[in-house]
Amino acid sequence: GAVVSQHPSWVICKSGTSVKIECRSLDFQATTMFWYRQFPKQSLMLMATSNEGSKATYEQGVEKDKFLINHASLTLSTLTVTSAHPEDSSFYICSARRDSTNYGYTFGSGTRLTVV
Amino acid sequence: KQEVTQIPAALSVPEGENLVLNCSFTDSAIYNLQWFRQDPGKGLTSLLLIQSSQREQTSGRLNASLDKSSGRSTLYIAASQPGDSATYLCAVNVSWGSRLTFGEGTQLTVNP
Numbered sequence: 001g002a003v004v005s006q007h008p009s010w011v012i013c014k015s016g017t018s019v020k021i022e023c024r025s026l027d028f029q030a031t032t033m034f035w036y037r038q039f040p041k042q043s044l045m046l047m048a049t050s051n052e053g054s055k056a057t058y059e060q061g062v063e064k065d066k067f068l069i070n071h072a073s074l075t076l077s078t079l080t081v082t083s084a085h086p087e088d089s090s091f092y093i094c095s096a097r098r099d100s101t102n103y104g105y106t107f108g109s110g111t112r113l114t115v116v
Numbered sequence: 117k118q119e120v121t122q123i124p125a126a127l128s129v130p131e132g133e134n135l136v137l138n139c140s141f142t143d144s145a146i147y148n149l150q151w152f153r154q155d156p157g158k159g160l161t162s163l164l165l166i167q168s169s170q171r172e173q174t175s176g177r178l179n180a181s182l183d184k185s186s187g188r189s190t191l192y193i194a195a196s197q198p199g200d201s202a203t204y205l206c207a208v209n210v211s212w213g214s215r216l217t218f219g220e221g222t223q224l225t226v227n228p
Binding site: 006031032034042043044046049091093095097103104105106107108109110112 | 148150152157158159160161162165205207213215216218219220221
């Protein structure tokens with residue numbers, strides 16, 4: 001149990017276009033989901049905390065108008081990178097927390113975004 | 117501000133060796149600690165979760181210990197195999213459902 005599906009696994013887009021990444025909890029409900037960014041050879045950097053039915057909470061330095069997060073249901077959160085530029089190229093990973101105190105965090109398989 | 121440190125940054129061992137990965141955190145007021153594995157270009161796979169009230173957790177060849185008062189955790193891998201080669205990350209949070217703070221990871225290579 002506790003499976004998080006992230007789609008797409010990789011995407012290449014042109015500079016100036018927008019890309020949407022989906023994160024789904026397949027077998028549990030997740031009131032809260034997290035979006036991370038990871039640069040090569042580095043650990044995960046939290047971008048924002050996504051809460052179902054309310055606005056996301058962004059970490060300092062993360063542009064909320066560029067990285068749009070929508071958490072419209074208890075099983076789906078989306079991250080849209082708007083007007084993507086080459087510097088947005090990175091590995092994006094989502095995480096979901098099962099609504100119970102006995103479980104940890106489950107991560108998606110990640111999305112490799114390349115902006116050309 | 118919570119800071120998590122993992123030592124060593126990289127480790128290379130021959131197959132069959134037992135090994136220990138270390139994780140330390142600056143603020144002992146944690147809710148739980150979780151060990152993850154990450155393969156290149158992949159997401160994170162949860163290995164072990166230790167609640168703050170627990171001292172250790174075991175799963176197969178893996179054993180994780182937690183000494184909350186000293187701000188330390190270790191991940192013990194017995195009889196290492198080439199398939200164990202990956203980056204191992206530890207992470208802590210301070211309350212239920214709060215953000216995880218990650219260490220930089222230990223890149224493990226097990227040589228056949």
